[in-house]
Amino acid sequence: MANYAIITDLNRCTGCLACTVACKAVNGVPVGDFWIKTLRVGPHPKTDGAQFPDVEMYFLPVQCQHCENPECVKVCPTEASHIREDGTIQVDKSKCIGCQFCAMACPYGVRYLNKEERVVEKCTLCEQRISQGELPQCVSQCGARARFFGDLDQGVDNFEGPAHPDSPGCQYDEMTQTRVKLKDYVEAYTENDIHYLVDAGNKPKLMYLMREGRKWRE
Amino acid sequence: MNPEWPLILFTFFLCVSGGVLGVQGLLCVLGKGKKMQLPSLVVSLAALAVGGIAVFMHLQHWERIFNGFGHITSGITLEFIGCIVFFVVLVLYFLFMRRSEDGMAPKWCGVLAIVAGLGLPALTGDSYLMHALPSWNTPLLIVYYLVNAVFMGGLASLIIAGAVGDDDASGLATKVALAGGVLQLVVVLAYALVINGSAGLYSAEIQYYFDPTLPDVAMVDRAGIVGSIIAGDQAVLFWLGAIAVGVVVPAALAWLALRQKAAGTKLAGYAGVAVACCAVGGIVWRVILYVVAISVFALY
Numbered sequence: 001m002a003n004y005a006i007i008t009d010l011n012r013c014t015g016c017l018a019c020t021v022a023c024k025a026v027n028g029v030p031v032g033d034f035w036i037k038t039l040r041v042g043p044h045p046k047t048d049g050a051q052f053p054d055v056e057m058y059f060l061p062v063q064c065q066h067c068e069n070p071e072c073v074k075v076c077p078t079e080a081s082h083i084r085e086d087g088t089i090q091v092d093k094s095k096c097i098g099c100q101f102c103a104m105a106c107p108y109g110v111r112y113l114n115k116e117e118r119v120v121e122k123c124t125l126c127e128q129r130i131s132q133g134e135l136p137q138c139v140s141q142c143g144a145r146a147r148f149f150g151d152l153d154q155g156v157d158n159f160e161g162p163a164h165p166d167s168p169g170c171q172y173d174e175m176t177q178t179r180v181k182l183k184d185y186v187e188a189y190t191e192n193d194i195h196y197l198v199d200a201g202n203k204p205k206l207m208y209l210m211r212e213g214r215k216w217r218e
Numbered sequence: 219m220n221p222e223w224p225l226i227l228f229t230f231f232l233c234v235s236g237g238v239l240g241v242q243g244l245l246c247v248l249g250k251g252k253k254m255q256l257p258s259l260v261v262s263l264a265a266l267a268v269g270g271i272a273v274f275m276h277l278q279h280w281e282r283i284f285n286g287f288g289h290i291t292s293g294i295t296l297e298f299i300g301c302i303v304f305f306v307v308l309v310l311y312f313l314f315m316r317r318s319e320d321g322m323a324p325k326w327c328g329v330l331a332i333v334a335g336l337g338l339p340a341l342t343g344d345s346y347l348m349h350a351l352p353s354w355n356t357p358l359l360i361v362y363y364l365v366n367a368v369f370m371g372g373l374a375s376l377i378i379a380g381a382v383g384d385d386d387a388s389g390l391a392t393k394v395a396l397a398g399g400v401l402q403l404v405v406v407l408a409y410a411l412v413i414n415g416s417a418g419l420y421s422a423e424i425q426y427y428f429d430p431t432l433p434d435v436a437m438v439d440r441a442g443i444v445g446s447i448i449a450g451d452q453a454v455l456f457w458l459g460a461i462a463v464g465v466v467v468p469a470a471l472a473w474l475a476l477r478q479k480a481a482g483t484k485l486a487g488y489a490g491v492a493v494a495c496c497a498v499g500g501i502v503w504r505v506i507l508y509v510v511a512i513s514v515f516a517l518y
Contacts, residue, residue, distance in 0.1 A: 015430075017430060020431070034431055037429065037430075037431050037518070038430065039427055039428065039429050039430075039517060039518070040427060040428040040429075040430070041424055041426075041427050042426055042427070043426060044425060044426060057426075062515075062517075071348060071349060071350060074291075074292065075292055075293055075294070075345075075348065076289055076292060077285070077286045077287075077288065077289050077292040077293075077294035077295045077298070078282070078285035078286060078288040078289060079288045079289045080285070080288075095282070095285050095288065096278075096279065096282075097277050097278065097279045097280070097282045097283060097285055097286060098277055098278020098279045099276065099277055099278075099294060100276075100278075101292075101293070101294060101345075104219070104348060104350070104351065104511075105348045105349075105350050105351075106350060106513075107349070107350035107513050107514050107515050108513070108515050109513055109515065109516075109517075109518060113278065118278035118279055119278065119279070197515060198421060198514050198515050200349035200350050200514050201349045202349065202350075217421075217423035217424045218421055218423055218424070
């Protein structure tokens with residue numbers, strides 16, 4: 001049906017935390033929990049032994065990676081954690097017994113126990129929005145226009161992000177439906193510039209774009 | 219990871235339960251331990267029940283427990299099924315013991331008891347193997363649960379043999395306990411060394427990072443955490459708790475009991491102290507396993 005994912009252009013990400021905040025606001029994520037958090041990786045020497053100012057760093061938004069071979073789904077005893085038809089990993093809260101094995105098995109620490117509902121939660125890729133043709137809120141609100149959402153089956157070049165409408169003062173619907181494609185918007189990239197978080201056999205699907213000249217670290 | 223006490227107690231009591239039933243099975247196959255059959259079954263069942271209650275404390279929605287059959291290949295579901303099969307074996311053993319004319323369960327019941335007694339701890343260990351947690355994701359975890367079951371089972375059976383005066387069973391139970399002790403010493407030391415040398419598995423290229431959601435929390439010292447067992451923060455707990463108190467003392471007590479040909483209450487006394495020490499060691503090692511369980515992407 002589809003195979004949804006997000007790519008983040010780390011050469012563009014400014015670490016503004018808009019994605020983190022937008023996610024919390026739209027999904028009602030409890031205080032202390034983060035369905036997406038933005039880490040600063042570095043500063044590291046650009047070359048071995050280099051000193052300041054020859055250092056570099058990047059910001060890394062970390063959320064559920066909606067893996068191809070998800071460990072959380074494998075260990076879930078109730079099938080509460082499951083792969084949806086659109087390729088996203090979702091939690092059926094009515095089935096969850098709160099054993100938290102999924103949180104232990106997730107390599108990225110992106111699953112949280114909702115203490116009020118006593119079930120495990122995580123990024124849904126804004127299922128409530130994407131099922132209506134909208135963008136996930138973290139993509140929609142990205143302050144640096146570094147995040148793009150799309151269907152892997154259509155190719156990453158066709159992932160979409162929000163764009164300026166042609167006419168200032170346009171209606172909300174027009175504004176939210178105005179999109180731009182990754183390939184057309186960001187600086188040129190090759191397949192070698194696309195990176196994934198450390199893979200423990202789970203095959204993460206979310207991608208990070210970091211072009212030559214910057215070192216991806218894992 | 220913070221220690222999950224319900225799970226620690228669950229795995230501990232499961233090893234006790236499996237060990238006691240397994241040793242009773244071995245005694246049955248060898249035609250020994252007739253007098254201690256019922257007490258062994260009761261102890262095994264009680265340990266299974268305590269472990270089961272403990273694990274319920276871990277579940278946030280225990281009232282939905284039957285959802286636990288929803289994914290048949292998941293570790294927890296297999297554990298759940300394993301507990302039920304174990305219970306069935308206990309009942310079968312009891313029924314055939316009561317039915318037999320000489321009061322001794324048939325040998326096939328003994329074989330079943332050995333298989334169930336070793337199978338349940340192994341299944342439990344298997345459910346904790348997770349690629350994300352290298353400290354757990356090793357067959358050594360399964361082997362540890364197995365040898366811990368043998369050690370605890372041997373020692374607990376010694377108490378039972380001493381308490382009911384089943385002298386023909388005590389020699390074998392002591393040997394099982396001693397073998398379990400030696401094996402546990404080897405396995406725990408090997409396991410500690412493996413974890414100690416695993417620092418390279420954890421996001422090694424990321425030396426510096428900052429998590430703005432945890433601004434007052436230091437970076438995770440990944441090498442420090444996994445290297446803490448042999449000569450770090452966990453060293454005292456490890457060497458004193460898991461090794462000296464947990465293995466050396468109980469094994470020495472079992473050896474003393476064998477040497478002195480202790481019987482009756484004296485044997486039960488030796489074994490009682492040994493079991494208490496072994497319990498401390500088993501729980502300490504499980505706590506350490508939680509402390510060193512950090513994810514491959516251990517940045518927060």
